[in-house]
């Protein structure tokens with residue numbers, strides 16, 4: 001699905017424009033909408049990535065670079081962050097400069113569906129709240145597979161829908177009221193928060209998403225359920 005249903009441009013152009021338009025309030029709204037759990041989830045990604053002692057990591061859909069910054073706590077690691085939204089990257093770049101981490105983290109404009117790196121290049125690829133925004137999920141995942149080293153690992157953080165019927169009902173009521181209301185009150189782009197809520201409900205999650213990863217070539221796929229199933233971490237190996 002596209003963010004702006006009555007506009008004919010491609011999903012990619014719309015997603016880029018949408019994140020450009022909400023870039024300034026993104027970090028703040030992210031914190032509110034995840035009930036402050038975003039930082040905890042980034043630490044989980046860090047712990048999983050650290051196990052492989054990576055030397056080079058690609059953070060796809062890096063946005064304002066919070067995952068890249070967390071990963072920089074891994075000793076001697078180098079991180080490349082790519083995103084299609086220039087304004088999200090600009091905010092990320094400012095954070096990196098402020099923390100004096102420019103020699104360790106480099107942000108570049110880049111598309112998950114056409115990654116500008118050779119095959120077998122990265123030890124780890126991370127993607128936080130990015131995959132459901134891809135125009136073509138299969139191409140994005142196959143590109144990720146291509147750039148990972150043979151021993152490489154993919155770590156994806158994404159919204160999901162709880163399995164349990166009561167939790168699912170509670171989730172739907174909360175997400176259909178809370179997220180659009182917060183977006184309405186605090187964001188210039190109200191359509192964006194309608195899209196983020198609706199795409200979260202429709203995006204394949206749990207075992208369905210693990211099977212999509214396997215179809216893209218990944219093995220040893222597994223998942224960690226977070227926030228009663230409203231968010232998941234998927235781990236997969238090349």
Ligand SMILES: C[S@@+](CC[C@H](N)C(=O)[O-])C[C@H]1O[C@@H](n2cnc3c(N)ncnc32)[C@H](O)[C@@H]1O
Nearest residue numbers: 019061062063083084085088111112128129133
């Ligand atoms: C919800 S934000 C997530 C940002 C960050 N990873 C985080 O966890 O806060 C989604 C990001 O995905 C980016 N994005 C969407 N499609 C992309 C693509 N094909 N290639 C690279 N980035 C993409 C958007 O521009 C946006 O910055």
